[in-house]
Amino acid sequence: MENKTYCSKRLKNTEFIFKELLAKSLVVFIAVGVASGFAFGTYLIDFKNTSQLEFVEGSSLSIVTEKFDFKQDELIQIRIVNSGTNELTFSDSSYGLKITGLAGILMYSPTSAQVISTLEPMDEVTLSWDQIKNDGDTALEGVYKISAKGLDLDGHIVEKSTTITIWK
Numbered sequence: 001m002e003n004k005t006y007c008s009k010r011l012k013n014t015e016f017i018f019k020e021l022l023a024k025s026l027v028v029f030i031a032v033g034v035a036s037g038f039a040f041g042t043y044l045i046d047f048k049n050t051s052q053l054e055f056v057e058g059s060s061l062s063i064v065t066e067k068f069d070f071k072q073d074e075l076i077q078i079r080i081v082n083s084g085t086n087e088l089t090f091s092d093s094s095y096g097l098k099i100t101g102l103a104g105i106l107m108y109s110p111t112s113a114q115v116i117s118t119l120e121p122m123d124e125v126t127l128s129w130d131q132i133k134n135d136g137d138t139a140l141e142g143v144y145k146i147s148a149k150g151l152d153l154d155g156h157i158v159e160k161s162t163t164i165t166i167w168k
Helices: 002-047
Strands: 061-065 069-071 076-082 088-090 098-101 106-108 117-119 124-129 142-151 157-167
Touching: 061 142, 061 157, 076 117, 117 124
Parallel strands: 069 157
Antiparallel strands: 061 076, 076 124, 088 117, 088 142, 098 106, 098 142, 142 157
């Protein structure tokens, strides 16, 4: 009889320990989930940079789109702005515009003449993309990086990029 009582007490202790461990692990999982959500949210705030146009002293380039989220087949107007106080030069008439996937694979680069183009301070040029890639296919939904690259008067590279999202 004493052995039965001992087994019964041990079983109750095991159930109590199991419930206590389950409660502790649940708290740990919730804490990890909250911390992960906060970290991912912080990443997305940096990723979806909404301050596209800032004028500064020196050499600076800005890329401005009318919004960040576009429907498929919608024309995307891209303004490349010299947001600095120095003249910028570009190696072609497309002002170094490139549109890539997030992995860096080139999706679109406008056909352009190989002539030196310049942007005076606070000057801008507008280019558009009809969401047709260089290979003739329509861009799929997803996140794309728009970048432009030029040189300042000292020969330093001035580059800027922004991201947009294409939805169905």
